[in-house]
Amino acid sequence: MSTVKVTKICCIGAGYVGGPTCAVIALRCPHVQVTIVDLNKARIDAWNSPDFKLPIYEPGLEDVVRKARDRNLFFSTDVDKGIQDADLIFVSVNTPTKKSGVGAGFAADLNYVELATRRIAAVATSNKIVVEKSTVPCRTAESMRTILEANSKPNCRFDILSNPEFLAEGTAISDLFKPDRVLIGSLQTLEGKAACSALAEVYANWVPADRILTVGLWSSELSKLAANAMLAQRISSINALSAICEATGANIDEVAHAVGFDSRVGPKFLRASVGFGGSCFQKDILNLVYLSESLHLPEVAEYWKQVVVMNEYQKRRFSKTVVDTLFNTITGKRIAVLGFAFKADTGDTRESPAITLIRDFQSEKALINVYDPQVEHEQIWADLTEASPSTPLASIQKQVSICSSALEACKNAEAVVIATEWKEFRDIDWEQVYKGMNKPAFVFDGRLLVDADKLRKIGFKVNTIGRGERM
CATH class of the missing domain: 3.40.50.720 (NAD(P)-binding Rossmann-like Domain)
Structure with missing residues (x-):
């Protein structure tokens, strides 16, 4: 199977991940039309505002949007048109922790992911590459594939990819310009690998080939959870030591500095604080x-x-x-x-x-x-x-x-x-x-x-x- 040439991208979800990610894709790939869609009209209006009062604050984001908006970057509430026109669709919707029902307090609420997936199946009339961009539990892609295949129109095929984000808020634009890695997971079939290559070609417009990692679908999903868990673990570890420092008269900055010099550990995420937060x-x-x-x-x-x-x-x-x-x-x-x-x-x-x-x-x-x-x-x-x-x-x-x-x-x-x-x-x-x-x-x-x-x-x-x- 030959690799699809991606010329039109749709991103469902105009939030903290979808907005900056696809704005940078549009900037770095002027030959690709990128449309970010969202049902929240106020949010889309903010992305389109004449004075560039964007709905999220991220250093460097306004400059990216100024350069790409209305050239090959568009924001719209017309979700169906975005789906119909696209070769590749990012699903970048919110996946909060469930507040009720089975798994409440721990499991991710995949309601928005399922709604977006069902919408794609209902609207699409041609083959699509569907990319999991939201942070999701392992094997969510399998659920998405089941929904798409059960509801797809005749002669309409969907290939599912996992492409988790590894952005740090506050440095998201520089993270996107020079990522540590871009991770793309796919089924290890001919079709899956071809879809993977198509997305890899998009990123290759500015990301070095050795930083684009292609893996299995489930490994990609788990890698996102694993990376954040290990980073958070470092913060909780240094915070646990901060309590000992206060009780003994030690200085947590000095302890972290000394530990960070160990090449097996390194200095990052050893900054004591009142606690970690954020969406991830x-x-x-x-x-x-x-x-x-x-x-x-x-x-x-x-x-x-x-x-x-x-x-x-x-x-x-x-x-x-x-x-x-x-x-x-x-x-x-x-x-x-x-x-x-x-x-x-x-x-x-x-x-x-x-x-x-x-x-x-x-x-x-x-x-x-x-x-x-x-x-x-x-x-x-x-x-x-x-x-x-x-x-x-x-x-x-x-x-x-x-x-x-x-x-x-x-x-x-x-x-x-x-x-x-x-x-x-x-x-x-x-x-x-x-x-x-x-x-x-x-x-x-x-x-x-x-x-x-x-x-x-x-x-x-x-x-x-x-x-x-x-x-």
């Missing part, structure tokens, strides 16, 4: 836990579950440190929380540690000022409401205020909590912050961001995660 790590580990349980491997499930348990412990431990340090009560005290996104250089708040910290402070009857340079106010309210479903929004808003700057958030506060490592928090006028705070003024650095000695000279009482200083 926790979801993918829980997915791996559920898979292990489904395969009757309880010890394996418990092993991976402990990575998430450690992450939750780190957040609880940090919020308890704030309460304990502020003389065992924060009732009626004002706490400034700097940062709401789960990490710097993104507006994404999924599984953000800040949500847990604020919920814990709410339960202690504190008053909380929140500031983040990129997260929309509506998103903050939505996340806090979801975190405390039994508390009306009006009640939350009596305790929580959203501020327009870090200085405003810190005014009249008893303590500042750094929850996200935005560079601007390192560079704010800390002397001005100190003047506007109640005394004693505390800083709790959950991201190893600020110069603790400098702040102490100003007059702050500073508590840095993973360091054994005594106030």
Whole structure:
């Protein structure tokens, strides 16, 4: 079977993965027409906005969209036309962790994947390569293939590929320009390998051949979960050590630096923090836990579950440190929380540690000022409401205020909590912050961001995660 020449690509899903990925494909492949479709009209309108006020924040993304939009990059709500016209279709829809039913709390909710797959089968009138781009459990491709084959029109064939994303929010565009690897999984049949070659040819327009890895379908699906699980495991490991550092007087930065020099370990993902967040790590580990349980491997499930348990412990431990340090009560005290996104250089708040910290402070009857340079106010309210479903929004808003700057958030506060490592928090006028705070003024650095000695000279009482200083 000869390799299909891909000239038209459709991406179903205009979110954090589909938008940046296909924008870069369009930029690097000017001969390929790329259409990103989504049923969410507001989201598509934002992608098409004249002032390029895009629905997601990602450094470098606006520049890519400016160069490619309306040339060979298009955004549309016409899902059916996108499907009909395309040679290759990326399925890049949300796969959140299930909140009810079988596997609740662990398994991925594949409802959107199934709906997209059924739509492709219903609409397509010619052969298509269908590519799993969403993070999915092992053997999801088999379910997609079953749906497509059961509902396809006569003489209409579908080839399924797995092409997981390995993007880090905040560096997604540079990750796409120079990926560590592009992974493509296919059935090891002639047709499967031909489809794999077709997608590989698209990436070959800018990715070196030795970084395009072609593997079996199931290996590709598992590799995505495995990579995120191992990265999250490193974070939970260094965070577990941070607790020991605080108890013994050791310094987690020094420990991580020394360990990172070991070539067998390396320095990446050894940065202690208040905990990991984002759309992938926790979801993918829980997915791996559920898979292990489904395969009757309880010890394996418990092993991976402990990575998430450690992450939750780190957040609880940090919020308890704030309460304990502020003389065992924060009732009626004002706490400034700097940062709401789960990490710097993104507006994404999924599984953000800040949500847990604020919920814990709410339960202690504190008053909380929140500031983040990129997260929309509506998103903050939505996340806090979801975190405390039994508390009306009006009640939350009596305790929580959203501020327009870090200085405003810190005014009249008893303590500042750094929850996200935005560079601007390192560079704010800390002397001005100190003047506007109640005394004693505390800083709790959950991201190893600020110069603790400098702040102490100003007059702050500073508590840095993973360091054994005594106030």
